[in-house]
Amino acid sequence: MPRTDWLDRNALYTPDAPGLVWGPTGETYTYAELHRAGERLAAGLAAQYDLSAGDRVAVLAENTLEHVLLFCAAQKAGYVLVPLNFRLAPPELQYLVDDSAPHVLFASADFRDIAEGLELDAPVAPLDKVGALMESASGTADTDSPELDDPLMILYTSGTTGRPKGTIIPHKMLFWNSVNTELRLDLTAQDRSFNAAPFYHTGGWNVLLTPFLHHGATTYLFPSFDPGAILRTCDEEALTILWGVPTMLKMMADHAAFDEVTLDTVRYAVVGGEAMPEPLIRTWQDKGVPIRQGFGMTEVGVNCFSLPARDALRKIGSIGFPNFYVDAKVVDENGENVPPNTTGELLLRGPVVTPGYWRNPEATDAAIDENDWFQTGDLVTVDEEGYYYVVGRKHDMFISGGENVYPAEIESALYEHPAVDDAAVIGVPDEKWGEVGAAFVVPDGTLTADAVTAHCREHLAGYKVPTHVRMLDALPLGDSGKVDKAALRDHFDDS
Template identity: 40%
Template sequence: MNDHGLGSWPRRRARVAPDDVALIHDGQQRTYGELADRVDRLGAALGDLGVEAGDRVAYLGPNHPAFVETMFATMAIGAVFVPLNTRLAPAELAYMARDAELRALVWSDSLEDTARAVLGDAPTDLRVVVGQPSDAAAHTLEELVARGAIRDMDVPVGHTDTAMLMYTSGTTGYPKGVTLTHGNLTWNVFNVLIDVDVSHDEVTLVSAPMFHTAALNQTFLPTFVKGGTAVLESAFDPVRTLRLIPELGITWMFGVPAMFQALTAAPGWDEADLSSIRAVEAGGAPVPEELIRTYQARGLTFMQGYGMTEASPGVLFLRAKDSLRKVGTAGTPCFFTDVDVIDDAGRSAPAGEPGEVVVQGPNVMRGYWRKGDATRAVLDEDGWFRSGDIAIRDEEGYLRIVDRKKDMYISGGENVYPAEVENALFEHPAVAECAVIGVADQRWGEVGRAYVVLRDGSSLDQAELERFLAARLARYKVPKSLVVVAALPRNASGKLLKKELRRDDA
């Protein structure tokens, strides 16, 4: 077996325990042996249809066994997997499809209209539907699995080969494809296994979307490599989650703080049986102390971390034993990852002084897809990645993230870059100037607020703003409030002062 990449994992796991359950979805189980056979067949069929090493294959759909099969089959033939965010607008997805120059698109029939709109703007040679196609030119996934012959494809895949493109919004307003190698993803899994103690009998609830780096790379892949069972949920439902935990014996679950908050507010929380859970992990935003105490009262303690797609994503981890003692911090570096806090001169900032978080390690991306200038702006010759986040390191080495140099905010676990929202807002004929910031929100952590200077004689209200942006941006990116101002605060050189807007909002 020449393949040392992730595409070999199903067959390697099947060699060890073919009858163990790999996946559960909607009450249906799939063993490692069954999964390995389907991955082999699908990979062979994709190859027969012309997908070659290095080609990009995208998946558009909710959490489902087809996501897993498409990912592993793509990687097994040396191609590059591109998970697409189902929450994005068709125009955003079409940009990614064109940028990646997709060879194939696999989509769920529940997203047929979205897929058609994307393909209208970014035609793709090979089309595959999970379910029943309405497109006569499309294959079905089951058809490909049935026609593919199990054979040794003998495609040499190493840790330096590209495994995945994960798109992240950028400060320029245009998404960037983060190029992650098989080695990046493997080393990140090592970091997780060290910090979380994932077991071979793990039953992991994966209800956060797998098109995001945390659910896929921090949760699903570590469970898979250890031979545990991943329970794939198409969407997060707090009431259903409270039922699934005792029903399936869930041992590990990941989510953003808003998801864990929703569980505590769901009917049945007080009497829910949570005794099977060994680990509760949160990401995307700091876990409030009140929520930590609520879960501790049920015998559960949060682990939480800080990361980014560019680091596959693990950078810092706050272990369970420190969750209250160091509440508000992001923890210390993951085992195989090095982190520093540097000042404007590039020197390590002393404890107590703010500086930019920089990251180095085998989990750090190769670069941004076909964006050399953007890559060089954040990744130096020694592999140190400039995060753009500002942190303060305490005397024990724990980092507290205090500001975002890039103005990004996080809404319900989703990164939102104001530049992207502002670019879309500028297209409205009533908008002369605009600025978007993140403001605190009890449910989502942060939501957008738009400050707008109107053109003479024009008007704009919240309803019109939402209508206009609905076709251009994902719903979570649309600002939840609008403030019309006579002018935006600027310094003497004309630079926008977003700090003044945040101060006014405080």
């Protein structure tokens, strides 16, 4: 039976091994110290706030050691961690706390005033009180209280299709995500990586941090993404795995420190969120770091697909194959399987699928069918060798003159132009064709809209060629580092 408490065993097996290192200062928690801290904090929370299994603990803060310690306590005692997006406006945060109904909200000093301005029937505590709670605790946590199907976290989606939905993350999901990650990425206790993704995002917890805690590996935690600091940490601390969305890898490659470091100990870099442009893949390959494209989502895992590093260039743009304990199929609008090289919606099933959305049975029923298939909303194709390719989101696809157009396909063609540094495409209304493409391009040097259009005509069918081309200094990014296409739509409407 999978365990809900991982730290007790790692504290027994490798008590002196570093589990968590605070990147800015080097402050370190060994596995024995993480285990003791989790036990004492769980007990302190119960004593101070009368918490029991199932009670929610919200956090409003950038990445901190205390955030991870609260996770350790939650995993032991069955509390439910609710990381809040600190970038949201107060009315948006109010919705999240109304929905999750936390029993206590911890806030760092930077966000204390915002937290105290929210209306909630729970105390607001300073995040730095976590240390005092551990010191004052007596006794230990009741680690027999959590069950595998019990919630461990509620992670809110970005709300691109409406109000944010709270994805329930039970203990079971983290266990199977860790197993999938180990089997496909060959994780060991000797691996060392960084984490700079915000904790309100699934990647911050579940790409490598929780699999590392399960396997006894070492995570260097940063409050936010600092490409220079992370590159230097790679060499100074002999990191073995890098990860991030393509934007993060590009920021690292463009940083002056990229030419200063060797990255000799890095086995590979895991990239997800969206396809990584081929020139950027080659930049990292030339540095000696293979790229492993992946795919995941908050509601499933998060590590669902992985492309072997050997195929990074041969299968450019592919997310590879489903991970070991993930079932996948691609269906048309009638739910029928599609043949190879045909676009359809990706459905996923397995023990890494969420049981649903917090207090939202309607959204749960809409997302998960009667046979437990999660409908991702992602449009994909599968080639003759079984490699999967994401071509876009269902709501991103537009119809021009009766033809389906997938922005990801146009973006891929744009990246083939040597003077295109970054690009994104959306569909916009058109009186004649219904919808047409609008391309937003960040040029690398001198580039005109006419040159972009001419390039597209050489590489794409006529109905796919963007009617509108806009030059930008940079693409707007959302909280996860992905391109914010809603902001692009607003930009187009205002132009």
